[in-house]
Amino acid sequence: MNSLIEMFSYSFMVRALVVGMLISLSAALIGTPLVLKKNSMLGDGLSHVAFGASALALALGLAPIWVSIPVVILTSFFVLKLDENSKIHGDSAIALMSASALAIGTFIVSLSGSNIDINSYLFGSILSVSEGEAYLALGLLAVIATIYIIFHNKIFALTFDEKFARAIGINTKVLNIIFAILCSILIVLGMRLVGALLISSLIIFPTLSAQSIFKSFKNVTIAATVLSVMNFVVGLITSYLIGTPTGATVVIANLFTLVVLKILNKIIK
């Protein structure tokens, strides 16, 4: 208990907790339609692009976040376009883009010979999150939550059966574009939190865990947000107590929950 009181007596820890909860909530809300539409690898691919763009920005002496956000948004539009064109397989394109961006990022870092902290981008550095990033995370969650409140029925229709949704007149193109933009901003911010390599797990795990116990879209969405925040808090506290990296510990907490719920699901069945 004393350790916990001590932990939250540091202002950077409180900020890490708040920002982490905001990002976890956003990741679960964006992740549910992404995972259920079987597009979860998009998060992984875009996070590597965010890493490449950040490396380029640092080498050029620019602010990484303001370079990565537009680059990742443009990349997500490109992937959406590929998805519409059935001749090109979206997953191969994502894999290609992901590996290339990671390679280019590492290449730039090594060429620039600078003392760029590559680890903080690959594995996250939530304890050094700035005030500006905290406000950006709050703004992002506010936008995502508002969109969910207004459009949750359309998000369901689009996720369940996009062709039908288009046939009944829902503007699926606009909804897809909004989601691509929000997903891109989330990934760039999430990269600061748990790193480029692990942000996709924040998007994927909560929905997969929620799906093991709940069988309606509404319940899966609600459960995913609760599990996501819960796993983040557990991961952050554990990492402080046993001195492990925060990002990796949060992912392990998510993995543990997924395994437990899968086993529970098997027992109940």
Added chain:
Amino acid sequence: MNLISIDKIKLGYNNSAIINGLSFDVDEQDFICIVGHNGSGKTTLIRGILGLIPLMSGKIKFNIDRNQIGYMPQETAVDPNFPASVFEIVLSGTLNNHRNFYNNEDKERADKTLRLLGISDLKNESFSELSGGQRQKILLARTLMATKKILILDEPSNNLDHKSKNDLYRIIKELNEEQKIAVLMITHDLDHCNLIGNKILSLHNKEYFFGTTEEYIKRVHNE
């Protein structure tokens, strides 16, 4: 009354035409079966009518609001393991670009549609735990929520056992006769076409035929 008029349309993908120079009309209370071998353009035609793919040339004239058309894609287009309740799926049929929320009237209509299809007991069930036949009925219920004038179905009896298939055809025929809904149905099931359809559109080998079922049978016998 003429609901849709299709005039010399050309449809396809990546500049390659699959349908070329096809014309026909959909009249009130028509039950049109669309037949043709795989790759003949049946689904492409439906997608063209629904505006899901652009016309390469020709014209489609609608004498009804496009929101009055209900469409049921092949079941394979939907993930059978998707976590959704039956009521969530059925209600989603009432949405359109200007509607974001459901009202009580929508919920009552959804209940009524489930009753009509004899599946009220599935209302709170999970889609992933239903049989293939039940899933098809749920997708039909969703489509009916969006249907005011025309019902478009893409191989609705795929993967269904004999009984479920007959049930489904009976329900569609009743809707056609009692609620005066025009039906356009892609099928490989020619026997059922003759029993329930009044017109046939054949896309075999790009030699288009459109006429009554009697005319079609006569033509097939003469060949």
